[in-house]
Structure formats: C-alpha cells, structure tokens
Amino acid sequence: MSQLQRIAIALSQLQQEQIFLTPQQQHYLERVLRLRKGDRFIAMDGQGKWWLAEFAGEKAQILESLTVQTELPVSITLMVALPKGNGFDDVVRICTELGVAFIAPVMSDRTLLNPSPQKLERWLRIAQEAAEQSERSFVPTILEPVSFSTSLATGTATHRYICEARGSYPHLREAINQVSTQVSTTSEIIIATGPEGGWTQKEVEYAIDAGFQPVSLGRRILRAVTAPIVALSIVAAELESVTFN
Numbered sequence: 001m002s003q004l005q006r007i008a009i010a011l012s013q014l015q016q017e018q019i020f021l022t023p024q025q026q027h028y029l030e031r032v033l034r035l036r037k038g039d040r041f042i043a044m045d046g047q048g049k050w051w052l053a054e055f056a057g058e059k060a061q062i063l064e065s066l067t068v069q070t071e072l073p074v075s076i077t078l079m080v081a082l083p084k085g086n087g088f089d090d091v092v093r094i095c096t097e098l099g100v101a102f103i104a105p106v107m108s109d110r111t112l113l114n115p116s117p118q119k120l121e122r123w124l125r126i127a128q129e130a131a132e133q134s135e136r137s138f139v140p141t142i143l144e145p146v147s148f149s150t151s152l153a154t155g156t157a158t159h160r161y162i163c164e165a166r167g168s169y170p171h172l173r174e175a176i177n178q179v180s181t182q183v184s185t186t187s188e189i190i191i192a193t194g195p196e197g198g199w200t201q202k203e204v205e206y207a208i209d210a211g212f213q214p215v216s217l218g219r220r221i222l223r224a225v226t227a228p229i230v231a232l233s234i235v236a237a238e239l240e241s242v243t244f245n
C-alpha cells in the first residue's frame with residue numbers, strides 16, 4: 001500500500017462511493033503524480049479515514065476503506081512561540097512527521113514576529129504534505145496564532161508542560177515516564193516551547209498557574225526551532241515504547 005500516492009480530500013467531496021476531484025487535485029494527480037485513468041491512489045480526509053480509490057478523471061471511485069495505525073496513542077499539542085524568519089515551517093513539517101495532533105502557534109512577550117494570514121495557509125499546506133509523506137491518518141490541526149495568555153486560557157489538556165531552558169527542572173522524559181502508564185487515548189498532552197529570547201519569568205508563572213509543569217530538555221540550550229522537535233521526539237518515544245511493550 002505504501003507505494004500508492006496519497007492525497008487529502010474534504011469529506012464534502014465524497015458522494016455515493018465517489019470522490020469529486022477539484023481541478024487542482026486533478027492537475028496534481030494527472031500532471032504531477034502522472035496517474036492515468038484506472039490507476040489507484042489513497043484519499044485521506046485528514047480525520048483518520050483513508051480510502052483506496054481509482055482515478056477516473058474528474059472523479060475517483062472508492063474501492064475500499066483502509067485501516068491505518070500510524071498515529072501516536074495520545075493526542076499531543078505543541079504550543080510553540082513563533083520563531084523568527086521561516087523557522088516555523090520546519091517545526092510544522094518535522095513535528096507532523098513525528099506525529100503531533102495540534103500545533104498552536106503563539107505570540108509571547110519576546111516573540112519578534114507577527115504572522116501574516118498567508119502564513120497559516122502555508123503551514124496547513126506543509127502539514128498536509130508532511131502527513132502524506134509520513135503515511136499519517138490525520139493531518140494535524142494548526143490553530144490560528146494567538147497570544148500566549150489566550151492560549152493558556154483555552155487549553156483543555158490533561159497533562160501540561162512548559163519547557164524552560166534555565167533552572168533545575170525535571171527532565172521532560174522523566175515527567176512523561178511518571179504518567180505514561182496513566183495516559184490513555186482520551187488523554188491530551190500539551191507542551192509549550194518559547195521563542196529565541198526565552199519565556200519571561202511572568203509567562204512561566206502564568207503557565208504554572210494554568211497547571212503547566214516546568215520541564216527541562218537537557219543541559220544544553222536548544223534553538224527555538226529545535227526545542228519543540230526534541231520535546232515531541234521524547235514524548236513519542238516514551239509513549240510508543242509503553243504501547244509496544
């Protein structure tokens with residue numbers, strides 16, 4: 001199955017076992033992926049459903065629905081203070097490969113960037129491509145950028161961590177290890193990482209008040225782009241090794 005090309009579709013495109021393809025999707029399937037009528041591909045709705053489909057020009061015929069098990073056992077949200085430049089593109093791409101469920105870009109006190117609306121579209125496209133590449137059954141949701149304080153107030157996660165580069169906090173791995181036998185498919189983990197200049201002390205205090213536990217990612221100071229990738233790798237490794245044991 002893995003050699004088949006995958007594209008994301010909207011549920012509204014699906015009617016009576018047929019997918020009504022948009023002109024862009026037709027172009028992509030025909031000109032970019034070089035599919036001919038009768039060739040098969042995988043359609044994914046970004047919500048966990050995959051179908052084996054047969055390309056027929058403007059439409060595609062659904063042949064069967066597929067089961068995939070490429071998702072992490074627990075929903076993980078990364079709350080990431082926007083780094084400068086295009087650094088967030090890498091965060092979105094790599095964290096999608098690693099299995100993130102939600103990415104919440106936030107503007108913190110020391111964030112230098114105010115993102116344009118086009119950025120969100122770009123990140124969504126990057127997430128979609130990375131999800132296809134990594135054979136994920138979900139395309140992660142990328143939330144609209146909001147201020148750090150708004151983001152803190154709206155979260156519902158059962159387990160909350162804020163990565164802080166300085167100070168002697170428990171390692172994230174240790175913190176997750178302690179709860180890894182309690183977490184279930186209904187648990188949600190949220191991990192916050194700061195911008196180049198780090199979190200302000202006030203932000204860390206607000207986060208603690210909102211139930212976040214400060215954690216360390218090791219003894220070295222990681223770049224703002226590296227920190228969420230490392231945090232997610234640690235959590236994914238802990239959770240998946242528990243599941244596979």
Ligand code: SAH
Nearest residue numbers: 163164165193194197198216217220222227
């Ligand atoms: N300039 C800041 C560091 C910012 S690093 C300073 O000198 O203190 C950017 C973000 O990555 C931090 O806010 C933190 O969330 C995360 N981070 C980087 N290294 C880390 C570490 N060793 N442990 C925990 N978090 C880290």
